[in-house]
Amino acid sequence: MSELTKSTRADASRAGLVIVNYGKNQLVEDASGDIYRCVARRGLPQIVCGDEIEWQPTGESAGVIETILPRRTVLLRADGNDKSRPLATNIDLVIIEAALEPSLDYFLIDKYIVAADLAQAEPLIIINKSDLIKPEDRSRIERLISEYSSIGYTTLLTSALENTGIEAFSNRLAGKTSILVGQSGVGKSSLLKRLLPDRDIAIGRLSAASGLGKHTTTSTTLYHLPHGGKLIDSPGVRDFHLGRIAAGELGNGFREFRPYLGQCRFNDCRHLSEPGCAINAAVAAGNILKRRMESYRKLL
Ligand SMILES: Nc1nc2c(ncn2[C@@H]2O[C@H](COP(=O)(O)OP(=O)(O)OP(=O)(O)O)[C@@H](O)[C@H]2O)c(=O)[nH]1
Ligand SMILES: [Mg+2]
Numbered sequence: 001m002s003e004l005t006k007s008t009r010a011d012a013s014r015a016g017l018v019i020v021n022y023g024k025n026q027l028v029e030d031a032s033g034d035i036y037r038c039v040a041r042r043g044l045p046q047i048v049c050g051d052e053i054e055w056q057p058t059g060e061s062a063g064v065i066e067t068i069l070p071r072r073t074v075l076l077r078a079d080g081n082d083k084s085r086p087l088a089t090n091i092d093l094v095i096i097e098a099a100l101e102p103s104l105d106y107f108l109i110d111k112y113i114v115a116a117d118l119a120q121a122e123p124l125i126i127i128n129k130s131d132l133i134k135p136e137d138r139s140r141i142e143r144l145i146s147e148y149s150s151i152g153y154t155t156l157l158t159s160a161l162e163n164t165g166i167e168a169f170s171n172r173l174a175g176k177t178s179i180l181v182g183q184s185g186v187g188k189s190s191l192l193k194r195l196l197p198d199r200d201i202a203i204g205r206l207s208a209a210s211g212l213g214k215h216t217t218t219s220t221t222l223y224h225l226p227h228g229g230k231l232i233d234s235p236g237v238r239d240f241h242l243g244r245i246a247a248g249e250l251g252n253g254f255r256e257f258r259p260y261l262g263q264c265r266f267n268d269c270r271h272l273s274e275p276g277c278a279i280n281a282a283v284a285a286g287n288i289l290k291r292r293m294e295s296y297r298k299l300l
């Protein structure tokens with residue numbers, strides 16, 4: 001290949017951001033915000049929402065993804081075979097959303113926290129549907145908030161229905177790439193709509209670009225927020241599984257364990273019933289919540 005063709009090729013390759021992954025096709029946004037339907041060059045690893053890539057146009061609004069740029073962070077989940085797969089990449093903030101309806105699932109929250117920590121992304125817990133909190137639910141919700149905040153995780157209350165708590169929430173998203181995760185039906189897409197009133201217009205543009213019919217929130221999708229920042233809406237899950245994690249790594253995913261890690265009698269302590277376990281001693285002394293220890297054991 002001559003020097004000339006080489007440089008022409010390099011010039012033709014453009015920077016892009018993957019905003020939807022449909023499996024076979026990806027929607028790629030270029031620097032000016034135009035959207036292209038792309039396919040990945042053979043041999044590339046699985047491309048996901050949030051990937052920064054280089055691509056070449058192949059037609060009016062189509063292209064081929066040539067390379068995936070190094071990923072700053074990778075949020076992983078397990079597939080049916082316990083293998084880890086990327087859910088999204090280059091995430092700064094994992095918004096773990098929960099609500100009294102359908103149900104408040106502490107174990108699910110703890111699993112997402114571990115996934116966020118492993119991805120080196122900050123977790124933020126949102127309890128949505130605050131309008132449904134009855135007087136008899138108050139103490140349960142307050143305890144949840146104070147427990148997580150004592151460990152160092154922020155918890156916010158919102159109501160997408162009544163539009164409350166949205167500003168405090170919105171302020172945390174500026175300038176970051178965030179992803180909404182949580183059970184189906186907790187109100188992820190409803191919160192997104194509060195943050196991005198033009199969501200339906202954005203969805204219309206995606207549908208036009210994909211040529212695959214109406215875009216639905218069943219595909220993980222990246223949106224640009226009006227005040228800066230990117231927000232990824234992901235479809236709800238019935239359950240969320242972490243891939244295989246070494247016991248040592250899992251302990252790190254529990255922030256309040258960290259001061260005690262390395263102080264157990266055995267180097268390879270799994271903090272189950274080993275003698276001289278510093279984590280179990282901290283639980284007994286009331287410095288680690290029993291409930292969190294149970295989550296750790298279940299995950300192990
Ligand atoms: N009472 C109340 N209902 C809400 C609130 N937010 C959302 N809902 C309702 O909850 C239902 C589910 O909302 P969605 O926004 O679709 O939930 P989702 O988390 O995106 O669900 P998936 O896309 O299936 O994961 C809808 O009927 C919403 O109207 C809220 O703050 N309060
Ligand atoms: Mg949704």
Ligand SMILES: [Zn+2]
Pocket residue numbers: 264269270271272274276277278279280
């Ligand atoms: Zn131990």
